[in-house]
Amino acid sequence: xxxxxxxxxxxxxxxxxxxxxxxxxxxxxxxxxxELDDTADLRVLASNLVASLEEKLTSPPVELLAALRSxxxxxxxxxxxxxxxxxQQAAVAEKLTAPHPRTRAGLVGALTIxxxxxxxxxxLDGLGPEHTDAVAELLRPVIAELIDPAEGEPSLD
Numbered sequence: 001x002x003x004x005x006x007x008x009x010x011x012x013x014x015x016x017x018x019x020x021x022x023x024x025x026x027x028x029x030x031x032x033x034x035e036l037d038d039t040a041d042l043r044v045l046a047s048n049l050v051a052s053l054e055e056k057l058t059s060p061p062v063e064l065l066a067a068l069r070s071x072x073x074x075x076x077x078x079x080x081x082x083x084x085x086x087x088q089q090a091a092v093a094e095k096l097t098a099p100h101p102r103t104r105a106g107l108v109g110a111l112t113i114x115x116x117x118x119x120x121x122x123x124l125d126g127l128g129p130e131h132t133d134a135v136a137e138l139l140r141p142v143i144a145e146l147i148d149p150a151e152g153e154p155s156l157d
Contacts, residue, residue, distance in 0.1 A: 005066075006070075015066075019063070040095070042095065042096070042097070042147050042148035043144070043147075043148055045092070045095055045142075045146065045147055045148075046140075046143050046144040046146075046147035046148055049108055050114070050136055050139065050140050050143050050144075051094075053111075053112050053135075053136060053139065054132065056115075057114070057116075057119065057129075057132045057135060057136070058061060058114050058117075058132060060120055061116060061120075063117075064116065066118055066123070067081050068081070068121065069114075069121070069147045071117050078119050080126065085109060085113075089102065089105045089107065089109050090102070090105070090154065092105040092108065092109075092147075093105035095107075096147060096148075097148075098148070098149050104147065106144045107146055108139075108143055108146050108147065111139060111142070111143065115127065115139070153156070
């Protein structure tokens with residue numbers, strides 16, 4: 001927890017008080033948003049995933065960024081973070097009906113985490129706050145296609 005607090009540039013006592021255990025922190029950092037848990041409509045799921053990404057771009061995901069920054073210095077942190085992310089991926093994959101649901105869910109997760117890391121940690125051009133709407137609009141059809149591919153589209157099978 002000290003490494004996480006240092007990466008977040010805050011007092012370790014505040015991290016413990018606000019999040020409890022390291023596992024609780026990771027679950028909160030990358031856990032499923034409630035609106036993703038209950039939907040059966042794949043179009044709604046895709047829309048919710050894009051909205052979740054937009055939220056991360058509008059308001060920095062402090063917990064996720066702290067967890068990501070601590071991963072390089074703490075093997076346990078890396079393992080905990082991967083476990084939570086895999087659980088999130090599995091929850092999304094369970095809802096998918098297209099071929100390769102785990103791969104599709106993994107790609108959505110990779111796109112999301114990649115954009116977050118590229119914006120807040122790497123600070124790549126074209127992903128700053130002034131580009132939030134463009135990023136969401138460009139990724140919206142990509143995420144929609146991964147979650148609920150159009151009929152008649154080629155399959156990987």
